Amino acid sequence: MASTSRTYNDAIDKLNELQTPFAVIEARRKAGILPDSVLGIAKMRAYLTRIGYTPADLDRLNIVHVAGTKGKGSTCAFVDSIFSQYQQRHGGPRKTGLFTSPHLMAVRERIRIDSKPISEELFAKYFFEVWDRLEESREAPEEDTPFGSKPVYARYLTLVSWHAFLQEGVEVAVYETGIGGEYDSTNLVSSPVASGISTLGIDHVAILGDTVEKIAWHKAGIMKMGSPAFTIEQLPGAAEVLMNRAKEKEVNLRALKIDPRLEGVKIRPNAVFQKKNATLAIALAETVLTKLGLLKEVSESKLPQEFIDGLEKCVFRGRCEVKEEKNVTWHLDGAHTADSLKMSSKWFASEITGRRTGPRVMIFNQQGRIEAIDFLQPISTTLQSINEDHDRPAFDHVVFCTNVTYSQTGYKRDFVNNTIDPSEIDKLTVQHAFAEKWAAIDPKAKVVVLPTIEDALNYARGVAGASPEGEVVQAYVTGSLHLVGGALGILEETDAL
Numbered sequence: 452m453a454s455t456s457r458t459y460n461d462a463i464d465k466l467n468e469l470q471t472p473f474a475v476i477e478a479r480r481k482a483g484i485l486p487d488s489v490l491g492i493a494k495m496r497a498y499l500t501r502i503g504y505t506p507a508d509l510d511r512l513n514i515v516h517v518a519g520t521k522g523k524g525s526t527c528a529f530v531d532s533i534f535s536q537y538q539q540r541h542g543g544p545r546k547t548g549l550f551t552s553p554h555l556m557a558v559r560e561r562i563r564i565d566s567k568p569i570s571e572e573l574f575a576k577y578f579f580e581v582w583d584r585l586e587e588s589r590e591a592p593e594e595d596t597p598f599g600s601k602p603v604y605a606r607y608l609t610l611v612s613w614h615a616f617l618q619e620g621v622e623v624a625v626y627e628t629g630i631g632g633e634y635d636s637t638n639l640v641s642s643p644v645a646s647g648i649s650t651l652g653i654d655h656v657a658i659l660g661d662t663v664e665k666i667a668w669h670k671a672g673i674m675k676m677g678s679p680a681f682t683i684e685q686l687p688g689a690a691e692v693l694m695n696r697a698k699e700k701e702v703n704l705r706a707l708k709i710d711p712r713l714e715g716v717k718i719r720p721n722a723v724f725q726k727k728n729a730t731l732a733i734a735l736a737e738t739v740l741t742k743l744g745l746l747k748e749v750s751e752s753k754l755p756q757e758f759i760d761g762l763e764k765c766v767f768r769g770r771c772e773v774k775e776e777k778n779v780t781w782h783l784d785g786a787h788t789a790d791s792l793k794m795s796s797k798w799f800a801s802e803i804t805g806r807r808t809g810p811r812v813m814i815f816n817q818q819g820r821i822e823a824i825d826f827l828q829p830i831s832t833t834l835q836s837i838n839e840d841h842d843r844p845a846f847d848h849v850v851f852c853t854n855v856t857y858s859q860t861g862y863k864r865d866f867v868n869n870t871i872d873p874s875e876i877d878k879l880t881v882q883h884a885f886a887e888k889w890a891a892i893d894p895k896a897k898v899v900v901l902p903t904i905e906d907a908l909n910y911a912r913g914v915a916g917a918s919p920e921g922e923v924v925q926a927y928v929t930g931s932l933h934l935v936g937g938a939l940g941i942l943e944e945t946d947a948l
């Protein structure tokens with residue numbers, strides 16, 4: 452039966468129903484049930500058929516497929532930005548698509564056309580067309596999913612992206628994997644124009660495994676015979692697995708060193724990790740633009756101006772982002788793994804070293820992941836290392852909060868999260884554990900636990916209000932993209948993208 456409501460908000464409400472509830476996740480975890488692997492891909496193929504396409508249709512999108520533990524979103528954003536420069540100057544690629552996750556401020560950011568988030572209207576249109584097609588093709592007996600005829604949230608959005616891009620006549624689409632690669636919902640593409648594997652490290656261990664080698668095996672699953680693949684320098688164990696899998700698949704995999712043509716190109720932040728992401732993006736964009744006939748010749752000594760502008764003008768919000776307010780400078784970065792938080796805290800330290808004065812405030816969120824407690828010590832160590840006065844704490848104030856947006860109205864619709872323990876929000880168990888740990892690491896810091904993002908931002912503003920005239924609070928907001936997205940939404944006091 453077709454749904455009668457058709458607005459963007461209705462679509463997001465329906466989408467939120469496709470989140471696996473916390474109780475189900477817990478029951479599966481206790482029973483040792485892992486998410487679908489081979490079966491998951493088979494189901495995805497069936498869903499694609501039910502909405503009217505075959506995997507061969509996806510080849511029309513000239514897909515660039517990117518996996519990795521860190522930097523895959525940034526790499527995708529660079530590639531998209533380079534395409535955008537070619538579009539502006541040469542009118543091609545005709546239309547571009549970008550599919551990324553998670554979102555920062557609104558779900559529709561995940562599906563971009565010509566670099567802009569798809570409009571609310573188009574999102575709702577394609578969302579409900581997919582919905583109706585799945586309802587109409589529903590089979591008895593009902594499939595084994597908590598949602599009847601629909602796949603889970605991330606898979607559903609992947610279907611919507613394919614439908615939207617194919618209907619809109621997208622000529623080239625950049626796809627970021629969600630989790631892993633081999634069994635990721637985006638991995639129905641059989642002939643990408645190029646695949647890229649960004650920095651590998653440890654994340655999602657319950658699904659991908661607990662070593663970088665096991666994780667590399669999954670990520671390598673996006674490489675396809677007949678399509679060139681690129682990666683950057685990796686840990687030796689990971690590099691070996693990637694090379695072995697490339698050989699098995701008869702894929703020409705090139706491991707790239709930082710591109711010397713980046714010398715003098717002003718990428719942000721000016722850090723080694725970002726140069727690796729940019730290097731990968733250059734190789735991917737060169738491959739696609741050459742295939743489309745938009746790049747006639749690749750020079751080994753100089754990047755085309757379109758590439759330079761694409762890299763320099765690339766905006767990837769919520770990653771190493773700085774916002775100035777009257778007496779608070781907000782440094783926002785959605786890093787949420789051990790390795791990326793090390794990079795991220797170095798970035799914050801470099802931002803404030805010798806240039807910025809005033810109290811330092813860290814606002815940190817990780818939801819329900821007590822193991823993230825180990826991420827805290829390296830952050831403190833990095834900040835201590837820039838202190839000339841060794842008695843100064845790493846941060847004067849440290850705030851641990853949940854990822855609930857507002858104190859009065861709770862989650863913004865696009866941030867509703869049913870996958871976490873609802874009672875945890877009230878108990879703040881993880882936040883209190885983090886606070887205790889920080890108090891032990893850095894006893895001079897004032898450590899507080901607050902229930903919402905809004906409360907945390909107000910706390911930092913309060914510190915600014917109580918500081919002497921002329922001092923500017925240096926606030927570092929990190930630990931989760933949900934936190935950073937919520938914070939940006941509040942700071943800008945608008946839902947506009």
Ligand SMILES: Nc1ncnc2c1ncn2[C@@H]1O[C@H](COP(=O)(O)OP(=O)(O)OP(=O)(O)O)[C@@H](O)[C@H]1O
Nearest residue numbers: 520521522523524525650724770771786791794795
């Ligand atoms: N190559 C890299 N190595 C280590 N850390 C990185 C790298 N690239 C980015 N980061 C850090 O990780 C954060 C997230 O970057 P990005 O969104 O590109 O990664 P991602 O792979 O898409 O991760 P996720 O989707 O899990 O956030 C950045 O803000 C930065 O702090």
